[in-house]
Amino acid sequence: DAKTTQPNSMESNEEEPVHLPCNHSTISGTDYIHWYRQLPSQGPEYVIHGLTSNVNNRMASLAIAEDRKSSTLILHRATLRDAAVYYCILRENAGGTSYGKLTFGQGTILTVHP
């Protein structure tokens, strides 16, 4: 499985934007970039995913570099409820042998200050 690299921790103030970076220099052409987050005492939660184009949903935006070797998860206005561990994960597209497996790294611990 392709590897991702994320900062161990980041801090933000409430209601400010947060940009969470992820490096994935060995990404293959068929790998999708997924983001999950894990709030304290809960299971991981899907945030967003994309392939080449930037993506937006109700939770966040995903900006993908043109060469796809890095991406950034953007929380437009951080709230205290966004404090969590954020995981950047590469997943093979349909037909790959990874089936449903998610390969989690260490993730980024996001702290949001009031």
Place this chain on the structure above:
Amino acid sequence: DAGVTQSPTHLIKTRGQHVTLRCSPISGHKSVSWYQQVLGQGPQFIFQYYEKEERGRGNFPDRFSARQFPNYSSELNVNALLLGDSALYLCASSWVTSGVGNEQFFGPGTRLTVL
């Protein structure tokens, strides 16, 4: 709608015992995956089942086994427990095994403590 449910919530066992953890997927989901999360680490993939067949296995010893039932619920069994098996065991369900839309929905987990 109910999310993924897991039982029990917490469990304490002693070394050498065996344990069975249970998972009920979201209604309509046919794929169930199991993960182990040791404190301070990200979840590690153990198994995936789809339509009652094993479709993926992580790097775990044969002491770990699982199965999926006709109603798509699943059990994870761990034999001969070791202290290192103490962890949060997470179950996740999804519509299909792979593909771009394969968002996985996680349950709250079972906290296993081995003494």
